[in-house]
Amino acid sequence: MSFEGAKNIILTTLVAASALLTWNIWTYQPEFKKIDQSEFIRDDSQKQELSEVIKPDRVLFHTQGKHFQTHDEGEIIKIQTEIAKWTLFNFKDASHLAGNKKFLSFVHADGNTEVIFPDQIPLNLYKSVLNFDDRKLPKVSFDRIIFKTEPGISEGKVYFVNYKQKKVYQSQVSTAHLKNFNNAFASRAEGFPEYISKEINPQRTLFLPKEAVQLSQVKYYINYLDIDENFKETLFTNPDKVVQDSVTRGKEYTDGSKLLSEYQDFSTIEFVNPAQKSYSNGAPVDLLQKSIDFVSNHGGWGDHYDEGRKTDGQQTIGFRYSAQSEDGQKVIFRLFKGGYPVFNEQGMSEIEQTWGDEEIYRFRRPYFSIAFAIETDYPYKVKLPSGQQILQQFTENRNIELQDLEDIRVGYKLSRDPLEPKLIVLEPSWYYLYGGTWTVLPINKPVGGKIGLE
Incomplete structure (x- = not known):
């Protein structure tokens, strides 16, 4: 073979090899492992604003020796929205203004407006709803906001009161805000139902409607939540290893440690994680916030609005913050209908959580949502x-x-x-x-x- 012939063969081989390598590079598709993105994507479709879950359940006006109260949800939302516009500053402890002997007379004084919540709320949590100018606020709780709304207001003071602990905290606000509130709400307080007062002991005064109360019975059609999708898949670490069994009262789901029980007669579920039974007291702000987040990710809130009313925030029936026990690390969210609380002895109107050191210990709630009123x-x-x-x-x-x-x-x-x-x-x-x-x-x-x- 001549030198030229050998050179042509080598050159042809190199060109063919280069073409094959180029083809492999262009057409190569590595096998990627499919990633389950559900582990990283959080569904916020059921997430609620803090002001929708924690809200006053009544507003009490003391004027000219009489007491008038509203729990109308539309009215309370307007009041809550108005207060959220205020700039509050110079927050401080002012419990000395209302000693034990004059606490009730201070809180329920003539000319006061009381914005009352169902139970104590950590200030450092609710501050996101309000507008504080103070850079740092103390770790305190309150269950009502009080301020003067009588004509001729000369001082802009707003009080955050812990009724159970008899604590009073003072903040300042522009008197213009209080005058605007008086014009918009307090000046027409006599249009709300009148209430009578009864001091039942030196620490508590009850306010009850002066006249008989007339309300209509209401019926709602409900939709059932899928227990597997809404609870089994989210409450157990490895849902695939959960065993389901039928029992007299409904169904039970367990992974050998945690237990999820269904109560068909009442359309409720109960989840227990025995490993978390031993619990220690946590910060109230953390307890309430994680409880709200937990509901959002485990069955949701199931709020129902009458047609055309959701745009103005007037919720017809839905769950709200109702109570918490710091000692027991327990939080309760209750159904409210038009500003009135809803009760049921079998737990059909409550979402109850008890927390352990790291995770939820016990979780009880109904597994239905409100569809529409009949x-x-x-x-x-x-x-x-x-x-x-x-x-x-x-x-x-x-x-x-x-x-x-x-x-x-x-x-x-x-x-x-x-x-x-x-x-x-x-x-x-x-x-x-x-x-x-x-x-x-x-x-x-x-x-x-x-x-x-x-």
Whole structure:
């Protein structure tokens, strides 16, 4: 073979090899491992704004020796929005202004407006709803905001009061804000229902409606949440290893340690993580915030709005913050209907959480959401006794000491419709808080008045 022939063969081989290498580079597709992005993507579709979960449940006006109260949700949202516009500054402890002997007279003084929350709220959590100019705020809690709204206001002071601990904290605000509030709300307080006051002990005064209260019974159609999708997949670390079993009351899910139980008769679930039973006290701000986040990621809030009312924030029925126990690391969110709390002895109206050192220890809640209200041309109207009649019942009841009552208020009793399991019934009733437990008050028919269903 000549030299030129050998050179041509070598050159041809190199060109072919180069072409093959180029082709492999162009067409090479490595095998990538598919990543489950659900581990990294958080669903915020059920996330609620803090002001939607933590909100006042009543506003009390003291004017000219009388007391007027509203729990109308639309009105309270307007008041909450107005206060959020204020710039608050110079926050400090002012408990000396209301010593034990004059605490009640300070809080309920004539000319005061009380914005009352269901239970104590950490200031460092709720500050995101308000507008504080102070760079650092103390770690305190409050359950009502109080300020003067009478004409001729000369001092702009707003008080954050912890009613249980008898603590008062003072902040300053422009008097222009208080004057605007007086013009927009306090000046028309007499248009709200009038209330009577009853000092049941040196530490507490109750306010009850002066006249009988009339409300309609309400029925709602409900939708069931999928337990596997909403709870099993999110409450267990390895859902694929969870074993399901049918029991008399419903179903049970377990991974050998944690237990998720379904109670079909009440449409509720209970989750228990025994490894977290030993718990220590945590910061109230952390407890409440993580409880709100937990609900958002485990079944959601299930709020229902009447058509056309969601745009103005007027929620018809939904869960709100109701109570917390720092000692027991427990938080309760309760259904509220039009500003009234909803109660059920089997837990159908509550979301309850108890936290351990690191994770949730116990979680209870209903597994349904409100779909729509059942409209009727002739709704049942329930006429409840006046506040004075209710106080008289407690005076005659030897089993309960009036001075030990924590609260008395109108609410709704939730029950299942006996004929249609996907209907729930809300019946207006009187409730009282005694020993930390809400109990329905059996109504005695008073002399000279028809009380009950009409």
